[in-house]
Amino acid sequence: MTPVLLLAAEKESAQVTDWAARIGWVVGLALFVALVYWLMREGWKWRGTLQGDLPELPTTPGETGPERLTMSGRYHGSTTAGQWLDRIVAHGLGTRSRAELTLTDAGLDVVRPGASDFFVPAAQLREARLDKGIAGKVLTEGGLLVVTWEHGDRLIDSGFRSDRAAEHNEWVEAINTMIETNSREGAER
Numbered sequence: 200m201t202p203v204l205l206l207a208a209e210k211e212s213a214q215v216t217d218w219a220a221r222i223g224w225v226v227g228l229a230l231f232v233a234l235v236y237w238l239m240r241e242g243w244k245w246r247g248t249l250q251g252d253l254p255e256l257p258t259t260p261g262e263t264g265p266e267r268l269t270m271s272g273r274y275h276g277s278t279t280a281g282q283w284l285d286r287i288v289a290h291g292l293g294t295r296s297r298a299e300l301t302l303t304d305a306g307l308d309v310v311r312p313g314a315s316d317f318f319v320p321a322a323q324l325r326e327a328r329l330d331k332g333i334a335g336k337v338l339t340e341g342g343l344l345v346v347t348w349e350h351g352d353r354l355i356d357s358g359f360r361s362d363r364a365a366e367h368n369e370w371v372e373a374i375n376t377m378i379e380t381n382s383r384e385g386a387e388r
Contacts, residue, residue, distance in 0.1 A: 250289035254351045256317035264304035268373055272361040274298035275336040280347050280354035286334035291315035319348045327374035333358035344370050
């Protein structure tokens, strides 16, 4: 045989795709992703069970007085104060959402479409500051308004980001001034 015919005789056709193996891998990967998702969901529910001692969140009273400040933005979650990775999920506090904040003499009203609203009475406010992160959300330095408040026997940090970040400083100043005023008035009584 001539060398050209030998080369032609040695060539084989391309390997045919093994569809059964490919489908098996896709199904296996989908089952693995579903298992991981289920485990994450069970962990979230378990964390909520562990935090079951947290009392129900206060609701907005009928009369709150005039608005001092309003803000539209995002609620990024709540954590145990000082522990920015210890997320609180009980009573819907772990659910991220849009938020409308209103600061009045009565306290801080947090309205969250699609999630449970809550109210922080002025007497429970402890501090407001700018920070860079809270449980799963990290921003630039000072990009997050963190409000520390007392609920039951816990101190809670709640993180908010305004649609207009320049408002954050005004909020920190207003909340901290309100806290100082309430402390002074409480000491005088």
